[in-house]
Amino acid sequence: MEFLLRIEVTWPPDGDPEERARRIRAEQQRAKELAAAGVIKRVWRIPGQWANWGLWEAADATALHEAITSLPMWPYLEVEVHPLADHPNDPGSEC
Numbered sequence: 001m002e003f004l005l006r007i008e009v010t011w012p013p014d015g016d017p018e019e020r021a022r023r024i025r026a027e028q029q030r031a032k033e034l035a036a037a038g039v040i041k042r043v044w045r046i047p048g049q050w051a052n053w054g055l056w057e058a059a060d061a062t063a064l065h066e067a068i069t070s071l072p073m074w075p076y077l078e079v080e081v082h083p084l085a086d087h088p089n090d091p092g093s094e095c
Helices: 017-036 061-069
Strands: 002-009 040-045 051-057 077-083
Antiparallel strands (some): 002 051, 002 077, 040 051
16 A cells, blocks of 8 residues: 655754764665665655655555654654555556
C-alpha cells in the first residue's frame, strides 16, 4: 500500500547542536536502509522549510508506523499520512 507523507522537523531552537548533527547523520543512514527495503520510494524537499513530501510503501498502516518511528528524528517530527488508492483516470496505471 502506498502512502503520501508530509514530514516536518521540529528541532527545538535551543537543542544541542552536536545531538542535532548526530541525529541528522543517523537519519540519513536509516533513510538509505528504508529506501533499499522499498519503503521510501521518493522524497521531495519543501524549499524554505525543514520538511519534505515522500512516497512510502508498506504492507499496512502498522508497518508504516513502525518504519516512521524507526527514524532517529522521530521525537522531533510532525508527520501527516495520506493513504493512497488507485484512480481509474491515472495515466500511469494499468487499472
